[in-house]
Amino acid sequence: MSHLRTVFHAAACAYLCLAARAQAASLPDLPTSAPPALRDRVHALWARSPDVQAADAERRAAAARIRAADQPVYNPTLSLEGENADVDRRTASASLALDIGGKRRARVEESNAALTASDAAYALRRRDIAVRWLKAWASVGLLHRQDALGRERVAAMQRFDDLAERRLQVGDLSAPERDLAALALAEARIAQASLEGQQAAAMATLAAFGDGMETGLPALPEGLPPPPDGIVPREAEQRPELAQAYAEQRRRDAAVDVARRARVPDPVVSLTGGRVRSGARSDPVIGLSLAIALPVRNSGRAEIAAAQAEADAALAQRQAVGWQTASALRQAADTYRTLRQTADTLRRLRAEPTGPRTLLLERLWQAGELDTSDYLVQLNQHLDTALATLALETQTWQAWFDYLVATGRLGDWIDGPAQDANP
Secondary structure (H helix, E strand, O other): OHHHHHHHHHHHHHHHHHHHHHHHHHOOOOOOOOOHHHHHHHHHHHHHOHHHHHHHHHHHHHHHHHHHHOOOOOOOEEEEEEEOOOOEEEEEEEEEEOOOOOHHHHHHHHHHHHHHHHHHHHHHHHHHHHHHHHHHHHHHHHHHHHHHHHHHHHHHHHHHHHHHHHHHHOOOOOHHHHHHHHHHHHHHHHHHHHHHHHHHHHHHHHHOOOOOOOOOOOOOOOOOOOOOOOOOOOOHHHOHHHHHHHHHHHHHHHHHHHHHHHOOOOOEEEEEEEEEEEOOEEEEEEEEEEEOOOOOOOOOHHHHHHHHHHHHHHHHHHHHHHHHHHHHHHHHHHHHHHHHHHHHHHHHHOOOOHHHHHHHHHHHHHOOOOOHHHHHHHHHHHHHHHHHHHHHHHHHHHHHHHHHHHHOOHHHHHHOOOOOOOO
16 A cells, blocks of 8 residues: 555656646746846855755765665675585585565665755755845845935934024024924934944844855845736745655655565575585585575564654645645735835835925924924924835835745746746
8 A cells, every 4th residue: 555655646746746847837927037236146145155055965965875776785795615524615605685675676766755855955945045145135225225314314403403503592592492403313313323233233144144245235126026916926836845845755655665675575596616525536516595584573564664654744744834835925925915015105105305305394494484393393204204114115125035935936036937946
């Protein structure tokens, strides 16, 4: 029964692989792709990442294990014997165990499945490294814009504080209003220090990926990423998590077959030749023997039971990964759709540049059409909304990367749809 299950599952995996390739070829292109400079930076990240290098070494090890598993199971044995007694005996024998149970074929099947799992793990590692770096890159790009806006806020508050001091000297402003201007300047400087701290933390995150990964960064696009409508997700079996789970289940099923075949004893065939001398008489000796182990003390059933339990665990894990993949796609799509719609709405509402609006409010305050409290409320509200919009855009870009991961199309965005093997 377990053998039939292994054969059926191997056929199912082959069918799913062919179907996945056909589906990948028919996927429509994404409405946008990564800028060439960003694509080159991600490739440089993959080339120098220790995690990616470790995953690639594991792939090479898995490929070497296939070659090892395809070697003959047994080596021949050569023995020489000599005896001096009433009868002098000189013989040589060669013996070889014969793999009649298909142990070699089963081990190759298991190693092939392990290589498929290693390939999926390699793609998963590349994808995770890329999305972490891309999120940090987007954060740095938008924090640069927030930093520029924050500096504009500090400059406006500094001008306001200087004007308030001069107006206090000539009696056009009360002392409480002068204190309010000083407090507003202090608050702007505190907020700017917080932004600079966030920017330093984001740069440190990029630097953790390797020397130079935080310098010479490509500019973040001015607009928002495209809407989710029209982006066709890949089939679940094409996404690295589920591909790895399928390969691991196949490997565990193959391990059951390996354990089942290992309990079948293989015969040992021996050929002996030599010469026997007894006095003046000398006779040649030729012998053929066949030996086979008796699975009495260790029948191998425990190993089969253990391998079968691991196969059942891999099946359950694959089902759990399938549910998690489907749930992650729904969550990523809903999150990205909501954040993008909100960010797009705020961008349209904030179409007016902050600089002219700040100068207009300042002129109205100097003309006496706005009192100090109203001026500060409107200025802070305007700048706070601009900063919050940029923060929302950061979340939108990060949600975009999560959505590409959930759809299995991050590699399409980085390299284009022809790169099917990429994360």
